[in-house]
Amino acid sequence: MPGKASKPSIKNEFTAFKTNRIVEVASHLFYERGYSSCTLDHVAERLGVTKPFLYSYFKNKEAILAAICEVGISESLSVLERTLAGEHADHRALLAEVVRQVGRIVIDRQEYVVVYQREMKHLSAKDHERILRLRHSFDHQIAELIREGVEAGEFREDTDSFVAVWIGGLISWIPTWYSPQGQKSAEDVIDQLVDAAMRLAGAE
Amino acid sequence: MPGKASKPSIKNEFTAFKTNRIVEVASHLFYERGYSSCTLDHVAERLGVTKPFLYSYFKNKEAILAAICEVGISESLSVLERTLAGEHADHRALLAEVVRQVGRIVIDRQEYVVVYQREMKHLSAKDHERILRLRHSFDHQIAELIREGVEAGEFREDTDSFVAVWIGGLISWIPTWYSPQGQKSAEDVIDQLVDAAMRLAGAE
DNA sequence: ATTCCCATCTACTGACCAGTAGTTTTTTTC
DNA sequence: GAAAAAAACTACTGGTCAGTAGATGGGAAT
Numbered sequence: 001m002p003g004k005a006s007k008p009s010i011k012n013e014f015t016a017f018k019t020n021r022i023v024e025v026a027s028h029l030f031y032e033r034g035y036s037s038c039t040l041d042h043v044a045e046r047l048g049v050t051k052p053f054l055y056s057y058f059k060n061k062e063a064i065l066a067a068i069c070e071v072g073i074s075e076s077l078s079v080l081e082r083t084l085a086g087e088h089a090d091h092r093a094l095l096a097e098v099v100r101q102v103g104r105i106v107i108d109r110q111e112y113v114v115v116y117q118r119e120m121k122h123l124s125a126k127d128h129e130r131i132l133r134l135r136h137s138f139d140h141q142i143a144e145l146i147r148e149g150v151e152a153g154e155f156r157e158d159t160d161s162f163v164a165v166w167i168g169g170l171i172s173w174i175p176t177w178y179s180p181q182g183q184k185s186a187e188d189v190i191d192q193l194v195d196a197a198m199r200l201a202g203a204e
Numbered sequence: 205m206p207g208k209a210s211k212p213s214i215k216n217e218f219t220a221f222k223t224n225r226i227v228e229v230a231s232h233l234f235y236e237r238g239y240s241s242c243t244l245d246h247v248a249e250r251l252g253v254t255k256p257f258l259y260s261y262f263k264n265k266e267a268i269l270a271a272i273c274e275v276g277i278s279e280s281l282s283v284l285e286r287t288l289a290g291e292h293a294d295h296r297a298l299l300a301e302v303v304r305q306v307g308r309i310v311i312d313r314q315e316y317v318v319v320y321q322r323e324m325k326h327l328s329a330k331d332h333e334r335i336l337r338l339r340h341s342f343d344h345q346i347a348e349l350i351r352e353g354v355e356a357g358e359f360r361e362d363t364d365s366f367v368a369v370w371i372g373g374l375i376s377w378i379p380t381w382y383s384p385q386g387q388k389s390a391e392d393v394i395d396q397l398v399d400a401a402m403r404l405a406g407a408e
Numbered sequence: 409a410t411t412c413c414c415a416t417c418t419a420c421t422g423a424c425c426a427g428t429a430g431t432t433t434t435t436t437t438c
Numbered sequence: 439g440a441a442a443a444a445a446a447c448t449a450c451t452g453g454t455c456a457g458t459a460g461a462t463g464g465g466a467a468t
Contacts, residue, residue: 041456050418160396262428
């Protein structure tokens with residue numbers, strides 16, 4: 001089961017690897033078929049194992065979903081915090097960099113993000129609340145960045161810090177239409193995303 | 205079953221009314237529990253009827269979902285087309301009005317829109333394609349409006365007509381966070397939406 | 409080589425649910 | 439108000455699936 005800190009050993013690495021593979025495959029199948037319509041037998045089959053195998057790594061189906069949702073939001077949050085902690089010329093540059101980094105994560109982790117958004121309601125109350133807190137922290141930190149930028153005179157003064165929610169929406173919206181097989185490359189999409197976010201912030 | 209044109213009569217009105225109630229209640233429950241986890245017995249119970257009742261108005265569960273998805277997109281599309289057909293001072297005013305009208309529909313029909321976005325993949329290939337065509341028509345008409353506005357010099361000249369997708373994203377994003385019980389009124393949200401769309405178009 | 413242990417599997421259960429067959433109740437028609 | 443038609447119901451089926459009990463088999467320890 002995930003969530004336990006244990007000293008590193010070859011054994012724990014094996015376990016972590018298998019846990020990770022389960023989450024990967026489950027994410028892909030939940031993305032394709034939806035959480036409720038995807039059976040654990042499907043997941044096991046795709047992994048070349050059987051259902052009880054899954055139950056020695058996760059307590060139940062919902063725990064797998066929780067692990068997926070956690071990837072969906074927590075990687076974005078940690079790259080946000082890492083970027084905010086770094087050095088930047090001004091708020092404009094910082095916002096652009098934050099949006100670029102998070103956009104990249106969201107594109108890389110497309111399926112996790114979509115599953116997280118679509119299926120969060122199937123989490124237990126406890127998991128649901130924990131994930132929601134991460135999301136709010138994300139929105140809150142972007143709102144703070146906007147507020148400071150307006151104060152510094154770098155964004156249009158009539159910019160409400162609520163645009164943080166709109167920017168979050170822009171980012172979250174990508175995985176519902178972007179496809180790696182499409183005409184637009186990931187880099188194009190990210191460039192356009194950054195441009196759109198700067199316009200919303202009134203930073204041009 | 206919906207989709208049949210028939211001459212109006214008191215009888216057909218009854219039928220239409222009941223069909224409509226089914227869609228309303230199903231939409232609400234699919235929104236709350238998700239399509240796959242919501243049983244037709246749930247829907248019937250909430251309506252105070254039994255499951256076979258539903259089957260005399262819809263062919264199967266998926267047909268109910270298709271009706272919900274159709275409401276989710278086609279009302280937005282028809283208000284878009286109605287607005288585009290009207291008189292407007294310039295492209296700026298037209299875009300603002302379009303976004304305002306569609307935003308209002310999306311807020312009014314929140315649950316339908318969310319179900320449509322989340323559950324579309326459970327539609328039959330035929331229904332799926334039909335709904336997708338409506339969506340593309342929507343995006344295409346907004347893209348056209350942007351292109352004309354840029355040409356007329358009313359929007360920033362470096363505005364790609366692809367911002368239509370971002371604006372569509374802004375609109376579609378609302379129902380995932382807006383709540384009628386929240387602090388922000390529907391009118392506030394719509395005003396901010398319009399402002400955000402104008403910024404994306406470079407129209408200020 | 410024998411024992412133990414751990415990972416994984418086979419085989420099952422109990423609950424649930426979409427969809428249906430055939431019956432009852434209500435409404436319409438004459 | 440009786441007969442026919444329509445609407446809705448009761449009761450069921452066949453299939454599916456999360457979760458589990460107990461078997462199996464292969465590697466490590468002695």
